Amino acid sequence: MAPASEAGPGGASGRPLFVIGCPRSGTTLLQLMLHSHHRIAIPAETRFVVPAYLARCEFGDLTDRDNRRALAEWITGRKATKFHDLGLDAAEVADAITAGPPTVGSAVGLVFRAYARRFDRPRWGDKRPSYSKHVGTLLRMFPDAQFVHLVRDGRDCVASLLEMPWYKQDIYHAVSAWRESIDIGHRLAARLGPETYYELQYERLVADPADELIRLCAFLGEDFDPAMLEPQDIAERTVPKQKKWHDRTRSAVSRSRIGSWAQRLEPWEIGLAEAAFGDRLGEYGYEPSDIAARPGARQLARLAKVAAHRRAALRKAELKDRWQRRYEPNPVHSLLEPDPYPASP
Template sequence: MPSDRPIIVVGCPRSGTTMLQLMLHAHPRIAIPPETRFVLAAYRERREFGDLTVADNRRALARRIVDRRETRFCDLGLDAEDIVERIAAAPGTLGSVLGTIFQQYAARFGKPRWGDKRPAYLHNVDLLLRLFPDAQFINIVRDGRDCVASLKEMSWHRKDIYATVASWARAVDDARRAARRLGPAQWHELRYEDLVADPHGKLTELCAYLGEDYDPAMAEPSAVARIAVPSFKTWHARTHSAVTTERVQSWQSRLTAEEIALCEAALGSRLQANGYELSRKVRPAPAELLRYGWTAVPQRFIPARRGLSRAASRLRRDEGLAHLPATVLPQRSAPDRRVDAG
């Protein structure tokens, strides 16, 4: 029987999450929108809106989502007033409020299955599970040296080299914890390098995990890039081209010898555990490792802080968050099935 479980794409920034989003969006049954900014914000601000079993409170939350440009609701191509009314008629949980938006994005393309993509979700798996308990997660892993090299070149990236290296370590560690907790029924991991080398084979395996039939259109994500990647995101320009292996191991020319040494000293065991070989050409200076160590220290306390947060939520009896089947309202207009929509 076809599945309708939410699909959540995660990974370290610049690891191929957008390419994977487009591959999934190219499937005839699946719609994954451009990256939004309202799920985590709505969770943090949920108590501002009171009891969400009250329709007026859901309507107020909906207005917060659709009216604020920083939520990126404007990138979804949906009618804001229609969404507000659908949310007011939805079941009274935060997961249902958010799920209604994604369901309507999928309906825009005449598709039954929806999901979401954002690298930050990798560090908030517990939160996503509270909202969407039956979600299926897909984690894409890329060589940490390539991620660091790519992040360095992003205009929006503000971290120094030490924090950038630490962010990949944190992504790997959080993914490892999530994989142990969820198991193969809810967690699927694939490497960027394997995906671009054999897109048909790896996407066939991914579809088996999702309970879907593989469609060859998934291996040509550039065909839907104009729909699902906002034009202002110029750093995703490569998504408009064919899938290629040309960026694999590009760190060899994009990082300095000192940066490679730092990456391999700090990330060595994690790189090898994920199947990446070390060059071992240069050892970093002790001062470089010390600076990295001071930067990475705060990351080690994050799991403990999350545990305390979960315990606090249980004490507050913070229940009633999970997504529930939505009330069906008639469409205002026919679903947008055009490839050039958007």
């Protein structure tokens, strides 16, 4: 990897960046820290990247301008895509996609390029915890992408998930989500290598933000920006007000939530989580609890059933994508050249 001072638009610092991790692991905080960097723009969750890829065959041959227009209007016009949260002119972005290269990766990239230009930044990224299950898809669209995986104590993630108004699953799904995230991370580290995949822990990030962010910036090929230490400043401008569960991002970085699972989870819930996580907790230095209750056979059976169902759903999605690849009318990778748009000094 080139040193941060040598990285330029054509090197590591020109690569798309994706933040992944188990839900409620602190990915929004990390996104805001990165978005505070004077060269990087990462919006709140957009929800059009993977859906656009999955719907790619519906738009036909993208060498046809009318089909590119249909794709552009699908991305910019549907509320489900969260495009309206980006603060962009939908007509201008749709025109850029229509005039752009004929691949879905190019269309998606043009949206993020427009967002980066809104903040006068040359580099863009995106954050969504579920991207950990779609890294292959993201690499198909952006072969030079980099991935940052944020890991947090699984018991804190489970406790937080169960408190979210939008989370409709039970503890068995929450426990499975963290375990899946860790196992996926292990596979990605081996497959992608240290130039493409980077892992850091939430607890270390909030305990010593400067040290962790300096290391992260080195991976990204960027110079460290002290503004990253004050993510609450940009949170006021970019975090949607309706997302009350992100209210803490508008305050200074704090260690106060570390280990709060001990007060938020019942002993049986702690025991179930620790039994499911096994050695994974210890790998990251998370100590076992002395108040955990041994899970019963019925609870373990329920967990096994949920985990099997989730694996089957993921396998079904992979098989569907493999079938779609046989019929996709165009390549999917982005054909955009590095953006020459300058960043403010």
